[in-house]
Amino acid sequence: QVQLQQWGAGLLKPSETLSLSCAVYGGSLSDYYWSWIRQPPGKGLEWIEEINHSGSTNFNPSLKSRVTVSVDTSKNQFSLKLTSVTAADTAVYYCARRGRSKTIIGDYYYHYMDVWGKGITVTVSS
Amino acid sequence: DIQMTQSPSSLSASVGDRVTITCRASQSISSHLNWYQQKPGKAPKLLIYGASSLQSGVPSRFSGSGSGPDFTLTISSLQPEDFATYSCQQTFTTPWTFGQGTRVEVK
Numbered sequence: 476q477v478q479l480q481q482w483g484a485g486l487l488k489p490s491e492t493l494s495l496s497c498a499v500y501g502g503s504l505s506d507y508y509w510s511w512i513r514q515p516p517g518k519g520l521e522w523i524e525e526i527n528h529s530g531s532t533n534f535n536p537s538l539k540s541r542v543t544v545s546v547d548t549s550k551n552q553f554s555l556k557l558t559s560v561t562a563a564d565t566a567v568y569y570c571a572r573r574g575r576s577k578t579i580i581g582d583y584y585y586h587y588m589d590v591w592g593k594g595i596t597v598t599v600s601s
Numbered sequence: 602d603i604q605m606t607q608s609p610s611s612l613s614a615s616v617g618d619r620v621t622i623t624c625r626a627s628q629s630i631s632s633h634l635n636w637y638q639q640k641p642g643k644a645p646k647l648l649i650y651g652a653s654s655l656q657s658g659v660p661s662r663f664s665g666s667g668s669g670p671d672f673t674l675t676i677s678s679l680q681p682e683d684f685a686t687y688s689c690q691q692t693f694t695t696p697w698t699f700g701q702g703t704r705v706e707v708k
Contacts, residue, residue: 520688534695576650588690
Protein backbone atom coordinates (compact mmCIF):
# COMPACT_ATOMS: atom_id res chain seq x y z
CA GLN A 476 0.00 0.00 0.00
CA VAL A 477 1.46 3.31 -1.09
CA GLN A 478 2.05 5.88 1.64
CA LEU A 479 3.29 9.45 1.43
CA GLN A 480 5.42 11.03 4.13
CA GLN A 481 5.84 14.80 4.12
CA TRP A 482 8.28 17.07 5.88
CA GLY A 483 9.44 20.68 5.85
CA ALA A 484 9.55 23.93 7.79
CA GLY A 485 6.26 24.92 9.41
CA LEU A 486 6.95 28.54 10.37
CA LEU A 487 8.16 31.14 7.92
CA LYS A 488 8.55 34.90 7.83
CA PRO A 489 7.13 36.98 4.97
CA SER A 490 9.34 36.95 1.86
CA GLU A 491 10.99 33.63 2.80
CA THR A 492 10.82 30.47 0.69
CA LEU A 493 8.58 27.56 1.63
CA SER A 494 10.26 24.21 1.08
CA LEU A 495 8.48 20.88 1.49
CA SER A 496 9.27 17.34 0.45
CA CYS A 497 7.21 14.17 0.11
CA ALA A 498 8.59 10.63 0.04
CA VAL A 499 6.75 7.74 -1.60
CA TYR A 500 6.79 4.43 0.29
CA GLY A 501 5.45 1.14 -0.96
CA GLY A 502 5.45 2.13 -4.59
CA SER A 503 7.32 3.88 -7.36
CA LEU A 504 7.13 7.41 -8.69
CA SER A 505 6.72 5.95 -12.16
CA ASP A 506 3.37 5.87 -13.95
CA TYR A 507 1.79 8.61 -11.85
CA TYR A 508 1.66 12.34 -11.43
CA TRP A 509 2.36 13.67 -7.93
CA SER A 510 0.58 16.77 -6.71
CA TRP A 511 0.88 19.51 -4.15
CA ILE A 512 -2.40 20.81 -2.77
CA ARG A 513 -3.02 23.34 -0.02
CA GLN A 514 -5.89 24.35 2.23
CA PRO A 515 -5.94 27.74 3.97
CA PRO A 516 -7.57 27.78 7.41
CA GLY A 517 -11.33 27.35 7.08
CA LYS A 518 -11.21 27.33 3.28
CA GLY A 519 -11.36 24.90 0.40
CA LEU A 520 -8.60 22.93 -1.27
CA GLU A 521 -6.36 24.56 -3.86
CA TRP A 522 -4.30 22.49 -6.29
CA ILE A 523 -0.81 23.92 -6.79
CA GLU A 524 1.13 21.82 -9.28
CA GLU A 525 1.98 18.23 -10.19
CA ILE A 526 5.01 16.41 -11.56
CA ASN A 527 5.77 12.96 -12.90
CA HIS A 528 8.88 10.82 -12.61
CA SER A 529 10.44 12.33 -15.74
CA GLY A 530 9.93 15.89 -14.53
CA SER A 531 6.94 16.83 -16.67
CA THR A 532 4.64 19.21 -14.83
CA ASN A 533 1.15 20.66 -14.91
CA PHE A 534 0.69 23.86 -12.99
CA ASN A 535 -1.81 26.33 -11.59
CA PRO A 536 -1.25 29.68 -13.35
CA SER A 537 -2.28 31.57 -10.22
CA LEU A 538 0.85 30.37 -8.42
CA LYS A 539 3.24 29.40 -11.19
CA SER A 540 5.49 32.45 -10.96
CA ARG A 541 6.45 31.51 -7.38
CA VAL A 542 6.34 27.70 -7.51
CA THR A 543 8.98 25.15 -8.38
CA VAL A 544 8.36 21.42 -8.09
CA SER A 545 11.06 18.82 -8.57
CA VAL A 546 11.46 15.08 -8.41
CA ASP A 547 14.30 12.88 -7.18
CA THR A 548 13.78 9.38 -8.49
CA SER A 549 16.84 8.03 -6.66
CA LYS A 550 15.17 8.90 -3.35
CA ASN A 551 11.60 8.26 -4.56
CA GLN A 552 10.52 11.70 -3.49
CA PHE A 553 9.31 15.01 -4.86
CA SER A 554 9.50 18.55 -3.54
CA LEU A 555 7.81 21.94 -3.55
CA LYS A 556 9.33 25.39 -3.28
CA LEU A 557 7.19 28.51 -2.99
CA THR A 558 9.03 31.80 -2.99
CA SER A 559 8.21 35.18 -1.48
CA VAL A 560 5.59 33.85 0.91
CA THR A 561 3.02 36.08 2.56
CA ALA A 562 0.33 35.51 5.17
CA ALA A 563 -1.96 34.42 2.33
CA ASP A 564 0.22 31.33 1.90
CA THR A 565 -0.60 30.13 5.41
CA ALA A 566 -2.24 26.75 4.90
CA VAL A 567 -2.04 23.02 5.38
CA TYR A 568 0.02 21.66 2.50
CA TYR A 569 -0.66 18.15 1.22
CA CYS A 570 1.15 15.94 -1.24
CA ALA A 571 -1.00 13.48 -3.18
CA ARG A 572 -0.87 10.90 -5.94
CA ARG A 573 -3.02 11.35 -9.03
CA GLY A 574 -4.42 7.95 -9.85
CA ARG A 575 -6.37 7.07 -12.94
CA SER A 576 -8.88 4.53 -14.18
CA LYS A 577 -10.02 3.76 -17.68
CA THR A 578 -13.63 4.50 -18.43
CA ILE A 579 -16.03 1.68 -19.24
CA ILE A 580 -15.81 2.58 -22.90
CA GLY A 581 -12.06 2.52 -22.46
CA ASP A 582 -11.26 5.46 -24.66
CA TYR A 583 -10.07 7.81 -21.92
CA TYR A 584 -9.20 7.97 -18.24
CA TYR A 585 -10.72 9.40 -15.11
CA HIS A 586 -8.18 11.07 -12.80
CA TYR A 587 -8.38 11.52 -9.06
CA MET A 588 -6.22 12.06 -5.97
CA ASP A 589 -6.26 8.64 -4.35
CA VAL A 590 -3.30 8.71 -1.96
CA TRP A 591 -2.59 11.67 0.31
CA GLY A 592 0.08 12.66 2.76
CA LYS A 593 -0.98 13.67 6.25
CA GLY A 594 -0.39 17.35 5.59
CA ILE A 595 1.93 19.94 7.06
CA THR A 596 0.73 23.19 8.58
CA VAL A 597 2.73 26.11 7.26
CA THR A 598 2.31 29.46 9.00
CA VAL A 599 3.67 32.70 7.59
CA SER A 600 4.05 35.34 10.26
CA SER A 601 6.47 38.10 11.10
CA ASP B 602 -10.25 28.08 -14.62
CA ILE B 603 -13.34 25.94 -14.04
CA GLN B 604 -15.20 27.10 -10.94
CA MET B 605 -16.84 24.47 -8.75
CA THR B 606 -19.78 25.57 -6.59
CA GLN B 607 -21.21 23.33 -3.90
CA SER B 608 -24.50 23.64 -2.11
CA PRO B 609 -25.34 23.85 0.63
CA SER B 610 -22.19 25.09 2.38
CA SER B 611 -23.35 23.27 5.50
CA LEU B 612 -26.24 21.10 6.61
CA SER B 613 -27.49 19.53 9.81
CA ALA B 614 -28.66 15.94 9.75
CA SER B 615 -29.34 12.98 12.00
CA VAL B 616 -28.07 9.43 11.91
CA GLY B 617 -30.15 7.50 9.41
CA ASP B 618 -31.02 10.52 7.28
CA ARG B 619 -30.60 10.59 3.53
CA VAL B 620 -28.20 13.40 2.66
CA THR B 621 -27.72 15.02 -0.74
CA ILE B 622 -24.96 17.48 -1.68
CA THR B 623 -24.76 19.16 -5.06
CA CYS B 624 -21.83 20.45 -7.07
CA ARG B 625 -22.04 22.61 -10.18
CA ALA B 626 -19.21 23.29 -12.61
CA SER B 627 -18.90 26.61 -14.44
CA GLN B 628 -18.73 24.65 -17.71
CA SER B 629 -19.34 21.12 -18.86
CA ILE B 630 -16.83 18.65 -17.42
CA SER B 631 -18.45 15.47 -18.76
CA SER B 632 -18.10 12.97 -15.89
CA HIS B 633 -14.69 14.13 -14.66
CA LEU B 634 -15.89 14.79 -11.14
CA ASN B 635 -14.58 13.41 -7.86
CA TRP B 636 -15.89 13.55 -4.31
CA TYR B 637 -13.77 13.60 -1.16
CA GLN B 638 -14.53 13.31 2.54
CA GLN B 639 -12.41 15.22 5.04
CA LYS B 640 -12.47 15.05 8.82
CA PRO B 641 -10.91 17.72 11.05
CA GLY B 642 -7.12 17.57 11.05
CA LYS B 643 -7.06 14.81 8.43
CA ALA B 644 -6.27 14.62 4.74
CA PRO B 645 -9.12 14.26 2.26
CA LYS B 646 -10.23 10.74 1.39
CA LEU B 647 -11.42 9.82 -2.09
CA LEU B 648 -15.01 8.54 -2.13
CA ILE B 649 -16.22 8.74 -5.71
CA TYR B 650 -14.43 9.25 -9.02
CA GLY B 651 -15.73 9.62 -12.55
CA ALA B 652 -18.93 11.10 -11.06
CA SER B 653 -20.35 7.72 -10.03
CA SER B 654 -17.61 5.13 -9.49
CA LEU B 655 -17.15 4.10 -5.86
CA GLN B 656 -13.54 4.02 -4.71
CA SER B 657 -12.44 0.66 -3.34
CA GLY B 658 -13.28 0.24 0.32
CA VAL B 659 -15.87 3.02 0.44
CA PRO B 660 -19.25 1.95 1.87
CA SER B 661 -22.07 1.50 -0.62
CA ARG B 662 -24.25 4.04 1.18
CA PHE B 663 -22.22 6.65 -0.72
CA SER B 664 -23.21 7.23 -4.33
CA GLY B 665 -22.60 9.84 -6.97
CA SER B 666 -24.49 10.91 -10.07
CA GLY B 667 -24.61 13.58 -12.73
CA SER B 668 -22.69 14.76 -15.76
CA GLY B 669 -21.96 17.97 -17.63
CA PRO B 670 -22.15 20.73 -15.14
CA ASP B 671 -24.38 19.26 -12.37
CA PHE B 672 -23.48 16.51 -9.92
CA THR B 673 -24.81 14.99 -6.72
CA LEU B 674 -23.31 13.08 -3.81
CA THR B 675 -25.83 11.05 -1.83
CA ILE B 676 -25.41 9.33 1.51
CA SER B 677 -28.35 6.95 1.72
CA SER B 678 -28.35 6.49 5.49
CA LEU B 679 -26.05 8.78 7.43
CA GLN B 680 -23.79 7.02 9.92
CA PRO B 681 -21.97 8.58 12.92
CA GLU B 682 -18.64 8.38 11.11
CA ASP B 683 -20.03 10.34 8.13
CA PHE B 684 -20.12 13.71 9.91
CA ALA B 685 -17.39 15.48 7.97
CA THR B 686 -16.78 17.96 5.16
CA TYR B 687 -17.34 16.83 1.57
CA SER B 688 -15.64 18.43 -1.41
CA CYS B 689 -16.02 17.97 -5.14
CA GLN B 690 -13.16 18.27 -7.63
CA GLN B 691 -13.05 18.51 -11.40
CA THR B 692 -10.29 16.73 -13.30
CA PHE B 693 -11.52 17.63 -16.78
CA THR B 694 -8.77 20.16 -17.35
CA THR B 695 -5.94 21.76 -15.40
CA PRO B 696 -5.80 23.56 -13.12
CA TRP B 697 -7.72 20.94 -11.21
CA THR B 698 -10.21 22.79 -9.01
CA PHE B 699 -12.24 21.98 -5.92
CA GLY B 700 -15.54 23.14 -4.52
CA GLN B 701 -15.52 25.10 -1.30
CA GLY B 702 -16.80 22.14 0.71
CA THR B 703 -20.04 21.13 2.42
CA ARG B 704 -19.94 20.53 6.15
CA VAL B 705 -22.32 17.83 7.41
CA GLU B 706 -23.07 18.46 11.07
CA VAL B 707 -25.05 16.71 13.78
CA LYS B 708 -28.62 17.95 14.03
